[in-house]
Amino acid sequence: MTRDAAAEPEESPPPGAAAPPRRSHARANRARILAVARRELSANPEATIDEIARAAGVVRRTLYAHFPGRTALLEAIADEAAGALRGALEAAAGPADPPEQALARHTLELWRVGDRYRTLIALGHKSFGDGWFEDLTEPALRNAVEILRRGRAAGVFGDHLPVEVLASGIGGLLLALLQSVNAGRWQDTGPGAATAVLIAAGVDPARARETVTSLTSA
Amino acid sequence: MTRDAAAEPEESPPPGAAAPPRRSHARANRARILAVARRELSANPEATIDEIARAAGVVRRTLYAHFPGRTALLEAIADEAAGALRGALEAAAGPADPPEQALARHTLELWRVGDRYRTLIALGHKSFGDGWFEDLTEPALRNAVEILRRGRAAGVFGDHLPVEVLASGIGGLLLALLQSVNAGRWQDTGPGAATAVLIAAGVDPARARETVTSLTSA
DNA sequence: AATTACTTGCACACCAATGTGCAAGTTTCG
DNA sequence: CGAAACTTGCACATTGGTGTGCAAGTAATT
Numbered sequence: 445m446t447r448d449a450a451a452e453p454e455e456s457p458p459p460g461a462a463a464p465p466r467r468s469h470a471r472a473n474r475a476r477i478l479a480v481a482r483r484e485l486s487a488n489p490e491a492t493i494d495e496i497a498r499a500a501g502v503v504r505r506t507l508y509a510h511f512p513g514r515t516a517l518l519e520a521i522a523d524e525a526a527g528a529l530r531g532a533l534e535a536a537a538g539p540a541d542p543p544e545q546a547l548a549r550h551t552l553e554l555w556r557v558g559d560r561y562r563t564l565i566a567l568g569h570k571s572f573g574d575g576w577f578e579d580l581t582e583p584a585l586r587n588a589v590e591i592l593r594r595g596r597a598a599g600v601f602g603d604h605l606p607v608e609v610l611a612s613g614i615g616g617l618l619l620a621l622l623q624s625v626n627a628g629r630w631q632d633t634g635p636g637a638a639t640a641v642l643i644a645a646g647v648d649p650a651r652a653r654e655t656v657t658s659l660t661s662a
Numbered sequence: 663m664t665r666d667a668a669a670e671p672e673e674s675p676p677p678g679a680a681a682p683p684r685r686s687h688a689r690a691n692r693a694r695i696l697a698v699a700r701r702e703l704s705a706n707p708e709a710t711i712d713e714i715a716r717a718a719g720v721v722r723r724t725l726y727a728h729f730p731g732r733t734a735l736l737e738a739i740a741d742e743a744a745g746a747l748r749g750a751l752e753a754a755a756g757p758a759d760p761p762e763q764a765l766a767r768h769t770l771e772l773w774r775v776g777d778r779y780r781t782l783i784a785l786g787h788k789s790f791g792d793g794w795f796e797d798l799t800e801p802a803l804r805n806a807v808e809i810l811r812r813g814r815a816a817g818v819f820g821d822h823l824p825v826e827v828l829a830s831g832i833g834g835l836l837l838a839l840l841q842s843v844n845a846g847r848w849q850d851t852g853p854g855a856a857t858a859v860l861i862a863a864g865v866d867p868a869r870a871r872e873t874v875t876s877l878t879s880a
Numbered sequence: 881a882a883t884t885a886c887t888t889g890c891a892c893a894c895c896a897a898t899g900t901g902c903a904a905g906t907t908t909c910g
Numbered sequence: 911c912g913a914a915a916c917t918t919g920c921a922c923a924t925t926g927g928t929g930t931g932c933a934a935g936t937a938a939t940t
Binding site: 490604605606608609612613614615616618619620621623624629636639640643644646648649652 | 820822824830832839857864
């Protein structure tokens with residue numbers, strides 16, 4: 445169960461979506477459907493509308509009362525996820541940290557929205573037009589690349605890979621770690637992942653640990 | 663275009679598959695379908711039979727002449743991939759290398775069957791029963807875990823993550839690197855990836871490079 | 881308590897993909 | 911060359927998921 449449901453201002457008229465529910469129970473339903481759908485779809489992007497509805501404890505017909513169609517549901521989820529991701533990136537783009545700290549912060553911040561990130565990846569290239577996915581996902585990469593470039597110039601990170609490649613490699617690593625947590629193989633609130641990322645970027649393990657510690661204990 | 667098509671002994675009677683073609687052109691067709699299907703399916707696991715057939719320059723009906731159904735085609739691909747993967751792992755399981763070399767060799771060997779590995783992942787949990795995917799994929803993980811455990815005992819690798827987690831993390835990293843190559847962002851025949859993996863495992867960059875060099879120049 | 885908002889349970893139309901049957905072609909091998 | 915092996919192009923049945931209409935239920939807000 446994902447217990448977020450932070451009271452959002454409720455986007456007014458995203459044209460195409462059904463009118464926002466007025467009765468409380470209905471609102472709750474809508475939210476629950478959304479949450480369950482996210483969980484279900486990151487596990488299996490091809491989950492049936494029916495499966496999702498059932499998993500949310502509703503009948504298919506009811507889901508259609510909230511979302512005009514599969515696409516609408518997907519869009520709702522994707523939008524939310526994209527928003528969260530964007531937020532995380534902004535939060536990470538703090539003042540001019542030294543590169544190591546920047547990368548650590550980047551990871552930490554991304555980790556917090558891990559489930560949305562995962563969802564976005566799972567939804568992936570399919571479900572929508574071509575550039576769509578890249579537009580949402582690349583900002584994260586871009587940021588990583590930026591940091592790596594900066595750090596490499598300062599001789600902080602390894603130069604064993606082209607920055608773009610390293611960045612996407614780090615993305616893959618991060619995703620796998622996220623999966624480990626999701627599978628219950630591991631518990632981590634971020635520091636572990638951040639350390640791993642720094643190390644993968646070529647930072648000395650001891651120093652990586654220090655950097656992360658200094659950030660998380662602050 | 664994947665130009666492999668090494669003349670294989672032609673598996674005799676895998677019960678369920680249509681009788682092997684007798685006419686040369688037919689054989690070629692079958693092989694091409696298989697190759698194209700692999701390419702197509704790793705890009706998009708939900709590719710239609712029709713899409714695959716067309717991409718292979720054949721009509722749908724013809725594909726069915728070679729493979730009784732979608733499942734059969736998938737199985738053929740998966741089997742081939744699984745075989746390649748198994749082979750790679752055996753090749754990697756050389757004599758008792760020191761852990762670093764073992765991990766490097768493991769990566770190098772896996773890299774050579776990268777496209778099959780990718781395919782296997784892309785086919786993923788879907789398409790077949792539950793345990794199926796794990797049975798084929800876990801050997802690689804298992805091997806990695808084994809090596810990591812050994813190396814950690816010797817103090818060669820970092821202990822920033824539980825071995826299982828590190829192993830799967832490395833898997834993710836490897837996959838992302840594979841993707842980079844596949845997307846044309848990068849060229850590498852293995853050494854680069856192996857180095858990156860070693861570094862991610864906590865080996866000192868300089869030493870990682872040496873290890874890999876010693877293996878690839880041999 | 882009455883109204884109104886939602887939910888549910890069918891039934892149905894629709895579509896895209898799968899898998900088959902059959903009657904032509906076309907090619908390859910003996 | 912001629913038979914057998916393949917390919918092709920329909921046509922057709924089947925299936926599984928989607929999306930909609932409507933009538934009857936249940937619950938929340940006034």
